[in-house]
Amino acid sequence: MKRKPLYYVLYVVFPLLMLALLNLMVFRLPPEADEKMSLAITVLLAFSIWLLMLNDLTPRSSDSIPILGIFIIAIMFLSAMSAIVTVHVIRIHHRDKQRAIPPWAKRLVRMCETRRKSSKVKNAADMDDDEEPMTWPKVADAVDSLSFTTMFALTVLMVVTCTFSVLIIKFQ
Numbered sequence: 001m002k003r004k005p006l007y008y009v010l011y012v013v014f015p016l017l018m019l020a021l022l023n024l025m026v027f028r029l030p031p032e033a034d035e036k037m038s039l040a041i042t043v044l045l046a047f048s049i050w051l052l053m054l055n056d057l058t059p060r061s062s063d064s065i066p067i068l069g070i071f072i073i074a075i076m077f078l079s080a081m082s083a084i085v086t087v088h089v090i091r092i093h094h095r096d097k098q099r100a101i102p103p104w105a106k107r108l109v110r111m112c113e114t115r116r117k118s119s120k121v122k123n124a125a126d127m128d129d130d131e132e133p134m135t136w137p138k139v140a141d142a143v144d145s146l147s148f149t150t151m152f153a154l155t156v157l158m159v160v161t162c163t164f165s166v167l168i169i170k171f172q
Contacts, residue, residue, distance in 0.1 A: 008057075012053075012057070012068065013068070016071070019047060019050070019075075020075050023155070024155065025039065026039050026040045026043070026086055027086075027144045027148035031089050031093035036086055041083055043082075044079040044082075044083055047079050068162075070162070071159075081151075082147070089144050092139050092140040093136060097135070101136065101139060105139045106134055108139070108142045108146065111142070112141070
C-alpha cells in the first residue's frame with residue numbers, strides 16, 4: 001500500500017495553511033471588534049480537530065513523529081499565543097484613559113507610526129508635525145501590528161522548515 005502525497009497536500013496541508021492564514025487575520029481585526037477573540041479561539045479549536053484527524057490518518061508508531069504532526073503542534077502553539085496576545089490587546093484597548101502610558105509603549109507606538117508614515121507618499125497634509133496625543137487604543141494597534149509581523153515571520157519560518165525537512169527526507 002503506497003501513500004498518495006497529493007491526497008495529503010490537498011486535504012491536509014492546504015487547509016492547514018489556510019487556517020494558519022486565518023490565524024494571522026486575528027491581528028488585522030480592530031480591538032473593538034467582538035469577533036476578534038472568537039476568531040482566535042475558533043482557529044485554535046480547528047487546529048485541535050486537525051491534530052485529532054491526523055492521529056487517525058497516520059500509522060501509530062513510537063519510533064518517529066510525523067513532520068505534519070510537528071507542524072500542526074507548532075502552528076497550534078502559535079494559535080494559542082495569538083489568543084493570549086489578543087486578550088492582552090483587548091485589555092490594553094479598553095484601559096482607563098487616566099492611566100499613564102509607560103515609556104516602552106510610547107516607543108512602540110512611535111516605531112509603528114514611523115514605519116507607516118515612511119511607507120506612505122508624503123503630501124502637504126503629512127508635512128504638519130501635529131502629534132496626536134498618545135492613547136491606549138493606539139498602543140493596542142501598535143501591539144497588534146507588531147504581533148502580526150512576528151506571527152507572520154514565525155509562520156513562514158515553520159512552513160519553510162517543514163517543507164525543507166520533507167524534501168531532505170525524501171531525497172536522502
